[in-house]
Amino acid sequence: AQSVTQLDSHVSVSEGTPVLLRCNYSSSYSPSLFWYVQHPNKGLQLLLKYTSAATLVKGINGFEAEFKKSETSFHLTKPSAHMSDAAEYFCVVSNTGFQKLVFGTGTRLLVSP
């Protein structure tokens, strides 16, 4: 069975500073990994996905993530936070592409002026 662990329930940054949201995964097979973002009263939106191609994945809104098999990690980063980045972020793993997604517990990103 696969699972993900999001190491921080809350992360607070100032606008313009870097963002780091940490995720470790567990999977018996070569996993597909995703990051989703959930803004209040909005649907979950796919930020980026890793499906065994390049280990550094670029997503929307300036986010990127690096797949590190040796560390079983898939951390999400952004060089400079914007106020609009404040939301809940979910790390997600699957052994079957998009078919069966297993979500982490989420990390709430707070961005202060």
Added chain:
Amino acid sequence: EAGVVQSPRYKIIEKKQPVAFWCNPISGHNTLYWYRQNLGQGPELLIRYENEEAVDDSQLPKDRFSAERLKGVDSTLKIQPAELGDSAVYLCASSLEWVHEQYFGPGTRLTVT
């Protein structure tokens, strides 16, 4: 292009009452998912439809939950009778095929008192 539509957005009911949620997927999407998201948790899959067929309902509590997807388009998720522990956000998602990206609706927040 319209996204996944869900209604109602909010519902408050007393325990032991029935409740139903409705989902209209993105036009042309064959695969439809229902998820439940408990407070402070990531979404968990309840059921997946391929057209009219429920192909994965292993996580659906069948004693009180039921779902249908008539004509392979809209879907309804029902709980009867509701229990206090059913309070959660119920999310609907759709994808072109099961291998493709899932698009999520805004969810229905259910409160059982």
